[in-house]
Amino acid sequence: xxxxxxxxxxYSPVGVKRMDCTAIIIDKPVHxxxxxxxxxxxxxxxxxxxxxxxxxxxxxxxxxxxxxxxxLDCRTNGKGVVQQQNTAYLKSLDNSFTSAWA
Numbered sequence: 406x407x408x409x410x411x412x413x414x415x416y417s418p419v420g421v422k423r424m425d426c427t428a429i430i431i432d433k434p435v436h437x438x439x440x441x442x443x444x445x446x447x448x449x450x451x452x453x454x455x456x457x458x459x460x461x462x463x464x465x466x467x468x469x470x471x472x473x474x475x476x477l478d479c480r481t482n483g484k485g486v487v488q489q490q491n492t493a494y495l496k497s498l499d500n501s502f503t504s505a506w507a
Contacts (some may be wrong), residue, residue, distance in 0.1 A: 414439070426479030439480075439500075441473040462487040470495050 421427065438445040446457040459471050470492065477483035477490070477497050481498040 424475050426473075426474065428479050439473075441471050464488070464490060464492045464495065466491040466493075468492040469490075 414436075416427050416431045416436050421430070429489070438448055441459050446459070449457050460473050461469050462472055463469055465488075468491075470487065472487050472495070474480055474487070476486055477495075477498065481500050482493070483490070483498040487495070
């Protein structure tokens with residue numbers, strides 16, 4: 406199967422820029438996985454993936470966090486750039502992605 410991003414929702418990449426919120430343009434979900442989550446990574450390996458690409462951001466307190474988007478506004482109840490936050494704040498957020506297409 407090769408290289409996967411973990412199981413993720415699909416969308417048309419036409420016209421999508423790096424900072425765009427893909428959660429608001431995803432196709433109707435066909436599974437419960439959100440990319441860059443432990444569940445999606447595990448499922449990808451169970452389906453035969455050799456490796457999985459993830460997005461890693463540094464935090465203001467010297468930690469690292471796995472989060473798909475550049476900003477928090479798209480998929481959480483938080484605001485701002487991921488890299489400009491500390492770990493405690495990031496862990497306090499609701500990472501629910503369903504509100505974008507509910």
